[in-house]
Amino acid sequence: MTTAQQTSIEKEPVRVKIDNLSKSFGEQVILKDIDLDIAPGEIFVLMGPSGSGKSVLLKHIAGLEMPTSGTVTLNSAETSDPDTFAKTKIALVFQAGALFNSMTVFDNLALYPREHRLYSPQKIREKVMSTLRILSLENAANKHPSELSGGMKKRVAIARALVMEPDLILYDEPTSELDPTMSATISEIIACLKKEVNVTSIVVSHDRDLSLTIADRVGIIMNGEIQAIGTPTEIKNNKDPLITEFLNPKIDLDNPRYKTLE
Amino acid sequence: MKQITRALEAIGDTIILMVRSFGYLGSIPRQWHRLIEQCYLIGYTTFPIVSILSFFIGSVLALQTGYSLQGFGAESFIGAVVGLSMARELGPVMVAILVAGRVGSAITAELASMKVYQEVDALKTMNIPPERILVLPRLLAILIMMPVLTIIGNVIGWFGGAVIAQYVPFIGTDMDAYFQSLRASVAFKDIFDGLVKAEVFGFCVILIACNIGLKTKGGPREIGHSVTRAVVVSLILILVLDYFVTKALL
Amino acid sequence: MNTTMQSVRVGLFFILGVALIWVIFEALGNKSIFKEPGYTLVAAFTDVKDLKAGDEVRMAGVKIGAVSSTRLKGRTAEVVLEIVPHVKVASDSVASIAMAGLLGNHYLSLTLGSEEADFLSDGGRLQSQKTSDLNDVLAQIGSIGDKIETMMEDLSSSLGGISGGGEGGLFSKLDKLVDENSENLSQTIENLRTITDKIATGEGTIGKLVNDGGAYDDLVAAVQEIKTAASQASKLTDDASDIFAQIKSGNGALGTLIYDDDIAQQIQLTTTNLRELSEKLNSNQGTLGKLINDDSLYLEAKSVIGKANRTLDGLGDQGPISAVGVAAQALF
Numbered sequence: 122m123t124t125a126q127q128t129s130i131e132k133e134p135v136r137v138k139i140d141n142l143s144k145s146f147g148e149q150v151i152l153k154d155i156d157l158d159i160a161p162g163e164i165f166v167l168m169g170p171s172g173s174g175k176s177v178l179l180k181h182i183a184g185l186e187m188p189t190s191g192t193v194t195l196n197s198a199e200t201s202d203p204d205t206f207a208k209t210k211i212a213l214v215f216q217a218g219a220l221f222n223s224m225t226v227f228d229n230l231a232l233y234p235r236e237h238r239l240y241s242p243q244k245i246r247e248k249v250m251s252t253l254r255i256l257s258l259e260n261a262a263n264k265h266p267s268e269l270s271g272g273m274k275k276r277v278a279i280a281r282a283l284v285m286e287p288d289l290i291l292y293d294e295p296t297s298e299l300d301p302t303m304s305a306t307i308s309e310i311i312a313c314l315k316k317e318v319n320v321t322s323i324v325v326s327h328d329r330d331l332s333l334t335i336a337d338r339v340g341i342i343m344n345g346e347i348q349a350i351g352t353p354t355e356i357k358n359n360k361d362p363l364i365t366e367f368l369n370p371k372i373d374l375d376n377p378r379y380k381t382l383e
Numbered sequence: 384m385k386q387i388t389r390a391l392e393a394i395g396d397t398i399i400l401m402v403r404s405f406g407y408l409g410s411i412p413r414q415w416h417r418l419i420e421q422c423y424l425i426g427y428t429t430f431p432i433v434s435i436l437s438f439f440i441g442s443v444l445a446l447q448t449g450y451s452l453q454g455f456g457a458e459s460f461i462g463a464v465v466g467l468s469m470a471r472e473l474g475p476v477m478v479a480i481l482v483a484g485r486v487g488s489a490i491t492a493e494l495a496s497m498k499v500y501q502e503v504d505a506l507k508t509m510n511i512p513p514e515r516i517l518v519l520p521r522l523l524a525i526l527i528m529m530p531v532l533t534i535i536g537n538v539i540g541w542f543g544g545a546v547i548a549q550y551v552p553f554i555g556t557d558m559d560a561y562f563q564s565l566r567a568s569v570a571f572k573d574i575f576d577g578l579v580k581a582e583v584f585g586f587c588v589i590l591i592a593c594n595i596g597l598k599t600k601g602g603p604r605e606i607g608h609s610v611t612r613a614v615v616v617s618l619i620l621i622l623v624l625d626y627f628v629t630k631a632l633l
Numbered sequence: 634m635n636t637t638m639q640s641v642r643v644g645l646f647f648i649l650g651v652a653l654i655w656v657i658f659e660a661l662g663n664k665s666i667f668k669e670p671g672y673t674l675v676a677a678f679t680d681v682k683d684l685k686a687g688d689e690v691r692m693a694g695v696k697i698g699a700v701s702s703t704r705l706k707g708r709t710a711e712v713v714l715e716i717v718p719h720v721k722v723a724s725d726s727v728a729s730i731a732m733a734g735l736l737g738n739h740y741l742s743l744t745l746g747s748e749e750a751d752f753l754s755d756g757g758r759l760q761s762q763k764t765s766d767l768n769d770v771l772a773q774i775g776s777i778g779d780k781i782e783t784m785m786e787d788l789s790s791s792l793g794g795i796s797g798g799g800e801g802g803l804f805s806k807l808d809k810l811v812d813e814n815s816e817n818l819s820q821t822i823e824n825l826r827t828i829t830d831k832i833a834t835g836e837g838t839i840g841k842l843v844n845d846g847g848a849y850d851d852l853v854a855a856v857q858e859i860k861t862a863a864s865q866a867s868k869l870t871d872d873a874s875d876i877f878a879q880i881k882s883g884n885g886a887l888g889t890l891i892y893d894d895d896i897a898q899q900i901q902l903t904t905t906n907l908r909e910l911s912e913k914l915n916s917n918q919g920t921l922g923k924l925i926n927d928d929s930l931y932l933e934a935k936s937v938i939g940k941a942n943r944t945l946d947g948l949g950d951q952g953p954i955s956a957v958g959v960a961a962q963a964l965f
Contacts, residue, residue, distance in 0.1 A: 184508070215501050215504070215505060217501065219500060219501035219504060220502070221497075237510070237511075238413075419643050422646075423639045423643050427642050427646050527647065534650055535649070537657075566660065566661060
């Protein structure tokens with residue numbers, strides 16, 4: 122991570138503040154009065170069942186969705202102002218990767234520095250290759266995304282986010298579709314970035330182990346509302362039956378609900 | 384009522400897309416490779432089908448004119464008829480329709496899938512406007528390539544007519560007479576008007592293809608819908624615009 | 634795909650397009666866009682008709698420039714021409730407005746002028762000449778029609794004068810003539826009616842011709858009869874020419890016929906003869922009588938008509954088509 126270290130001094134991690142955010146698509150209410158304050162350099166893990174609105178909240182932070190009411194503020198600049206994203210570098214790791222299918226893996230990574238003319242072509246090549254090596258992707262550099270497995274696509278997506286040297290990284294389910302070893306690697310990378318580059322990370326996940334190991338704070342969201350916020354220990358000790366059930370699901374092999382299937 | 388609102392919305396979106404894209408005109412020197420790539424895809428790869436179709440359209444025109452006029456001893460008119468109709472009308476319209484079917488649909492499909500698979504969102508989070516790298520090179524490429532395709536279509540169509548005029552027994556004009564008649568009645572302004580028309584058609588087709596592609600919402604099924612819609616809207620617009628542009632150029 | 638190859642192909646393709654546009658532009662001649670700057674001449678007309686900017690200027694049929702504008706100046710209409718630089722126009726060259734086709738494209742036609750005349754320079758004025766076009770021709774046809782109409786009016790009024798004017802009128806004399814011979818005439822008509830009755834009931838050759846196709850009699854005899862009739866007819870015409878000669882040598886043609894009492898008596902005699910003749914015709918005497926009362930001529934006549942029909946058919950097949958062909962050639 123030598124290249125990351127070089128820039129770490131100038132970096133100002135982002136403080137993310139969400140006030141009274143509500144979002145509805147037509148009649149359907151997705152998010153209800155969300156209030157969150159994520160400190161600079163913090164790793165915040167957002168957990169919750171599928172369809173609870175985690176990914177939508179992430180898109181709001183990235184500026185891809187605009188709230189029906191309420192605000193999202195990044196370092197005192199609101200996301201409703203397009204200039205905010207010129208000032209703050211945000212990298213979003215999409216759940217499905219969202220790699221550019223028409224480009225090679227190398228070009229996927231090189232696109233951002235090239236378009237913003239951050240470095241000379243020589244330097245860009247070096248940076249991209251070193252980032253690919255971190256995620257053991259150096260052999261995939263000249264492949265197209267369609268030639269990669271799901272897990273590799275996810276790693277390329279993370280690599281693409283890292284090359285951007287962002288102030289804020291948003292991960293949407295970074296470890297889904299990955300085997301346990303690779304999940305562990307991703308967890309290490311997330312934790313390492315905090316230490317080395319001093320970046321704010323927001324991770325949406327329902328991977329309990331990952332969340333409780335790397336998170337500084339964990340938020341649990343259900344049905345569009347924040348149910349609990351706290352350190353991993355606090356969350357583990359939370360007595361709310363909904364949360365304990367979510368974190369420690371019991372597998373009942375004789376659940377009477379599914380008797381009809383036979 | 385809802386349809387009207389939707390149509391107006393689409394028109395507005397398209398115009399906004401155009402204005403935004405041309406706002407990034409300054410980035411073209413940096414995007415030179417993309418422009419070349421799009422010129423290649425839009426122009427060079429469309430060339431064979433344009434050639435084949437133009438040849439046969441010219442032939443059919445000559446055949447029909449020759450057949451209709453054979454009783455009147457006016458076979459020497461074939462050159463004029465083929466020359467003028469290719470240059471003023473069929474050349475531009477046919478190339479535009481081919482571009483809509485071959486290039487427009489491909490662009491819509493590509494941009495729609497980029498939208499559906501969140502590649503467009505990824506570009507936005509990277510603070511790279513999709514209009515700049517996805518729309519602008521295509522718009523410029525069609526502006527550069529459309530006259531080239533049209534003029535090639537015209538010339539090949541003329542030769543198609545000439546071959547028929549010479550070798551079909553009941554017409555039996557020779558090529559010299561054919562081209563004489565063509566040259567006598569086709570003015571450069573006719574060619575020029577045709578090129579202007581082609582430019583307008585091509586630009587609209589690509590703009591619509593881009594807009595419908597980027598406005599796609601939902602999943603893979605919607606990609607198909609978008610492609611169909613882009614082609615249908617393009618074809619209707621070509622013919623409607625044809626009337627107005629022709630009128631404006633008269 | 635190698636990006637260099639791509640660029641090369643796009644470049645070649647683009648150059649091909651531009652080259653084609655250029656070649657076509659050259660091949661179609663300098664019609665608009667970049668015009669060679671030429672020199673201007675002015676020609677004044679009383680009427681420039683349909684001539685407009687952009688129309689051709691031809692000298693002895695060769696295109697040498699274009700009309701750049703038309704304008705009114707005082708009581709004349711002026712045409713400003715732009716002539717290509719290398720063509721010199723003689724000062725006694727005459728401009729006229731000509732039509733390029735029936736569909737009404739006009740161009741300005743210049744005559745060559747004489748060899749010794751000076752050349753016109755920039756801004757020079759051409760002599761002009763009024764020419765007739767289709768409109769003038771149509772107007773002339775219209776005036777001819779008017780003349781025919783007045784002529785017809787004169788004729789009818791003079792005829793009216795003759796009939797209305799008392800004793801000496803042409804028609805009153807004729808009236809008298811008819812009155813005096815009315816008995817003979819009515820008898821003649823009576824006989825004629827009998828003849829037509831016979832025809833109607835299918836008697837005789839003509840009757841057969843009209844009513845029936847069944848009789849095939851005595852062909853040769855009938856032809857013989859025709860020959861006889863023909864020789865008699867030639868005699869008759871000889872007699873007739875004698876009569877005309879006599880009329881001429883008399884007191885001057887028709888005047889004598891109408892005003893002379895002797896002639897009037899002769900006419901009475903003639904009509905009496907006419908009556909006898911018609912009676913004879915009726916009674917199957919003489920050639921004409923045979924013609925009416927006998928049916929032997931029927932077949933001959935029929936075959937002649939058949940031949941005539943075929944000839945006409947033949948004409949019909951070729952005539953109109955070739956006429957249209959000629960018309961089309963002339964038009965286009």
